[in-house]
Amino acid sequence: MTSAQPRVAVIGAGPSGLYAAAALLASAADTGVSVDVIDRLPAPYGLVRYGVAPDHVKMKSVIRVLQKPFDPAEVHFLGNVPVGREDGGLPLDVLREHYHAVVHATGSSVDRALGVPGEDLVGSVGSGQVVSWYSGHPDHLGSAPPLDHPGVAVVGAGNVALDVARVLAKTADEMAATDIPDNVLAVLRGSAVRDVHILIRRGPQHVKFTPAELRQIGDLAHADVIVHDDDLLAGEGPDRSGIDDRRQHQNLDMLTAWAAADIEEGRPRRIHLRFLRSPVRILGTDGRVSGLVIERNEVVDGRVRGTGEEETLDVGLVVRAIGYSAEPIPGLPFDEASGTVPNEGGRVMRDGEPVVGSYVTGWIKRGPSGVIGTNKGDAIETVEKLLEDLPNLPDPKAPGREDLLASLAAHGVEPVDWTDWLRLDAEEVRLGGVRGGADRVKVAELAAMLAACRGA
Ligand SMILES: Cc1cc2nc3c(=O)[nH]c(=O)nc-3n(C[C@H](O)[C@H](O)[C@H](O)COP(=O)(O)OP(=O)(O)OC[C@H]3O[C@@H](n4cnc5c(N)ncnc54)[C@H](O)[C@@H]3O)c2cc1C
Ligand SMILES: NC(=O)c1ccc[n+]([C@@H]2O[C@H](COP(=O)([O-])OP(=O)(O)OC[C@H]3O[C@@H](n4cnc5c(N)ncnc54)[C@H](OP(=O)(O)O)[C@@H]3O)[C@@H](O)[C@H]2O)c1
Known part of the structure; x- marks a missing residue:
């Protein structure tokens, strides 16, 4: 008691x-x-x-x-x-x-695994690793993904997949106004990424995006959104009779409009939405990702199954955004x-x-x-x-x-206590002023975080 x-x-x-x-x-x-x-x-x-x-x-x-x-x-x-x-x-x-x-x-x-061959290659990473890196998590200081190839695949149809695709499709100048650490900004400045392919294993009516997040990729200043819908969104789009979630209707409205319009406006980067596609093999050259074999799926009785129809995407980075443990x-x-x-x-x-x-x-x-x-x-x-x-x-x-x-x-x-944290907080705000235009810039290295906490 x-x-x-x-x-x-x-x-x-x-x-x-x-x-x-x-x-x-x-x-x-x-x-x-x-x-x-x-x-x-x-x-x-x-x-x-x-x-x-x-x-x-x-x-x-x-x-x-x-x-x-x-x-x-x-x-x-x-x-x-x-x-x-x-x-x-x-x-x-x-x-x-x-x-x-x-x-x-x-x-x-912990990033969940896809369980496909080639997942251990350099350039095959979980979204947790990429997000932690651009967010300045001290565990991931040295985890920069290779951005030296124009093609990137992001697997998953949730908001994390959209976050990763959007950040990689934005320019370094756009990201400079955020709290990302200087070393992350430097890597983004050198990025060769041009085409980000979001691989969605089911159809447009099954995405887990929220409409506000989906809309943001359509509003990007320097990237076009290209919907590869294989006619899934033609005319009125998929049958909506069983859909009672308002957000799914909003997503479908947006996707149908994007698919109908020719919105490829020649912006320097592109986000491709590819439905009914799953990765089956990550290809490697000299130990690093050199391509991704994807398979077309069909959904039968609510279950996803491969059709055997394969194609290869020219990518140097595969990010799986398929959930965590x-x-x-x-x-x-x-x-x-x-x-x-x-x-x-x-x-x-x-x-x-x-x-x-x-x-x-x-x-x-x-x-x-x-x-x-x-x-x-x-x-x-x-x-x-x-x-x-x-x-x-x-x-x-x-x-x-x-x-x-x-x-x-x-x-x-x-x-460290709350007062110590407030010192680190103030230091990050100060660094934001030094960069200019950012509310704060993260201190990412653990020793530097602790030094700022202790006022050193
Ligand atoms: C990439 C990403 C983006 C997201 N974006 C949004 C968004 O824009 N809007 C939104 O509403 N939701 C968003 N979410 C969802 C939201 O972040 C989660 O719902 C929420 O953070 C879960 O809270 P939590 O406290 O369970 O876990 P967490 O936020 O992960 O907190 C866990 C804490 O535990 C600490 N910890 C872990 N292990 C130990 C240990 N052994 N000892 C001591 N401490 C430990 C960690 O350092 C961490 O501070 C996002 C999620 C992800 C993955
Ligand atoms: N801005 C925001 O509000 C924001 C931002 C980020 C995250 N969040 C929230 O944080 C939570 C986690 O987000 P999340 O994106 O990690 O998870 P999520 O919403 O559960 O999405 C995970 C996606 O991965 C797919 N997937 C799972 N296993 C797969 C596999 N083996 N092959 C291919 N695809 C696979 C799922 O497809 P199926 O549907 O077919 O299973 C689903 O589309 C969510 O609740 C999200 O809304 C919110």
Whole structure:
């Protein structure tokens, strides 16, 4: 039974973790709970910082909402604290000695594989790697994809595929007004990319794009959109009788109009939308991608199957944007198929029983889908379960803050706090002014991030 002041750790300072922290804080007047938010990076915000495309500046303003729990310093931030990772940091069982409950909000950062020959070639990459690179994630400083060939294939029909295609189709001058680090801008300046092929395994009525994101590729100043629809969009387009999602109708309206119009206006770059196409083999020369064999599909009874009709795309880079999986958390159950931690409403479950004091929220709970706002209701559900359990959770061995700091020091972990992060934040804003026209420029190297945090 809980007798000490209840202490909760939220691991992961992305949207789901920060919505969970806010929901816990909202209960504090009744529960007296104290909350620490822990992230392996010195910077908070997860995929808002390292996923949301750099040119989606408005979307990033959600940070103003997400940061609220830290503002009057009611919730503590412990950045630069990896938890439960084999490459160092604080073991999860040690962390557990300090808290009544732990909410895991570590997201899904592993790129799913296509499972086709040639996937290991240089120039065959996951969207996570490309996005992390252009977003200045410290793990991906040296992960620049090869952009020295005019052709690129992006596999997938979700918003991430659109993000990657759009960023690669924009000019470096267009991207200079964003927060991308200088080294990324330099690579984009030297880009030879001209044709970006988005490969969609099903038909136009099945895309997972949202209309606002699809519209953006049609509005690009320096790239044409070319719809290769094999007459799928001729006339009225595909049968819409079973479609009740307004967004799908909007997508189809846009795609049908693009297919009907001759919108190839001679812009220097082109985004090709290719429906009913799947990659079957990535071709290589001297260990790097030199082409992609794709197969035409048909959809029978809702299932995609290849027709055997193949063609080869002249590409030097293949980006798969086909979804993510989470990294298993040592000591917790993990479902490989869904890439999530088994749970009921956020309570972690093993063999049908709750794992006492362990909760999940966000992508690690429900899988890699949903926009930032989706994580709010998800986090509230998890916190409700936690608060139901809280009075009966056993007191931890070492609930004092000094105990936690001693454990971190014993494991060679030097945390940064919210004030430290604000110093890095200010430095990035300063660098934006130095570049000119950008609100901020990311500091990407971990040592430089830490130096800025410490005011060095
Ligand atoms: C490329 C991309 C672009 C997107 N763009 C948009 C968009 O424009 N608009 C929109 O609404 N949604 C967008 N989304 C979806 C949105 O980002 C997600 O819904 C949301 O970020 C999921 O939140 P999360 O907290 O579960 O995970 P994440 O945001 O991934 O946060 C996880 C956090 O956990 C930390 N962490 C991981 N492992 C550890 C560890 N072992 N120890 C300590 N900390 C750890 C990470 O550093 C990270 O800060 C995008 C997603 C992707 C992939
Ligand atoms: N601006 C924004 O709001 C924004 C930006 C980025 C991401 N997000 C959100 O973040 C979440 C994740 O986005 P996402 O794009 O990674 O996922 P997603 O929306 O689930 O799209 C994944 C795509 O990959 C395809 N796919 C899966 N396996 C494949 C395979 N083996 N071969 C070919 N194609 C395959 C899927 O096709 P099928 O449909 O046929 O399965 C689907 O089109 C989504 O909820 C998204 O809306 C939002």
